[in-house]
Amino acid sequence: MYFAVAMALVVTMALALARAVIGPTVYDRVLSVNMFGTKTVLLLAVIAFLYGRPDFLDLALAYALINFIGVLAVLEFFRSRARHSEQEQEPEDLAR
Amino acid sequence: MKLALDILSWVLLTAGGAFVLVGGIGALRMPNLYTRMHAASVTDTMGAVLVIAGVMIQAGLSLVTLKLAAILMFLLITSPTASYALANAALLAGIKPSAGSAADLEDAS
Numbered sequence: 001m002y003f004a005v006a007m008a009l010v011v012t013m014a015l016a017l018a019r020a021v022i023g024p025t026v027y028d029r030v031l032s033v034n035m036f037g038t039k040t041v042l043l044l045a046v047i048a049f050l051y052g053r054p055d056f057l058d059l060a061l062a063y064a065l066i067n068f069i070g071v072l073a074v075l076e077f078f079r080s081r082a083r084h085s086e087q088e089q090e091p092e093d094l095a096r
Numbered sequence: 097m098k099l100a101l102d103i104l105s106w107v108l109l110t111a112g113g114a115f116v117l118v119g120g121i122g123a124l125r126m127p128n129l130y131t132r133m134h135a136a137s138v139t140d141t142m143g144a145v146l147v148i149a150g151v152m153i154q155a156g157l158s159l160v161t162l163k164l165a166a167i168l169m170f171l172l173i174t175s176p177t178a179s180y181a182l183a184n185a186a187l188l189a190g191i192k193p194s195a196g197s198a199a200d201l202e203d204a205s
Contacts, residue, residue, distance in 0.1 A: 001106050005147060008113035012120030012139065019124045019132070027129055027186040034178050035123060035136045038171065039116065042147050045167060049151055057163040064167055068174035075178075075185045082189045 002050040009043045030074055037067030105153035112146030119143060129186055130193045133179060140175035144168065 013036055020032035041064045048056035115138055122135025148168045155161045187193075 001109060005109045005113040005150075008117045009147075012116050015120035015124045016136075025129060025186070025191060027182060027189070027191065028132065031129070031133055031136055031182055032123065034175075034182070035120075035139060038140050038144065038175060039120075041167060041171065042116070042144055045148060045151055045164065049154060054155075054160045054163075057160060057167065061163060061167050061170070064170045064174065068170075068178060071178045072181055075181045079185045079188060082185075 002046050006043060006046050006050060009039050009046065013039045013043070026078060030071060030078075033074075034067070034071045037063070037071070041067070101153055105150040108146050108150030108153065112143050112148075112150060115139065115146060116143035128194065129191055130183070133183060137175070137179055140171065140179070144171050144175075 016032045016036045016039065020029045020036070023029045023032060041060045044056050044060035044063065048054050048060070119135050119137075119139030122138065123132050126132045126135050145168065148164050148171075152161050152164045155164065
């Protein structure tokens, strides 16, 4: 049973990676990476029970926090870059 | 009693896996950024809650359940915040939300 859920999560992570590769804008890629991280947390929680090793839950807890901070940092970086480019009158090409 | 709890947790886990899979397919197939964000939030809320609730029932009352509850709490606080920050950044960068039109659908395929 855990195995089926783990397979569903792995397939979803593959789909998210595909969207991250073909995503037209950088925000699509950030969205996919955020989704990938959330699925990693769920996968770790399921794998902890699949192999009967509850230690993995600590990793899942740490990963949930790191993923959130990482996404916010990347978004802040792109936002400040977009703001700078707006001052130089080129708002269009950075989003692509 | 044990069997009933097992069946309940299997139902929750299966439903969670189905929601996660549907959200993943949606994130790949939807036409533009904001609809993709909508599909991805299904996996962040419904999928995560169902999967972790199913695992929690298997764990019973223990420290493991407490850890799972902490993970669930962090996910439920952080993923809407991340989605908000993402939508805000995309909007500021000039990506317009548009109703799904035939042109959008042709773009996607």
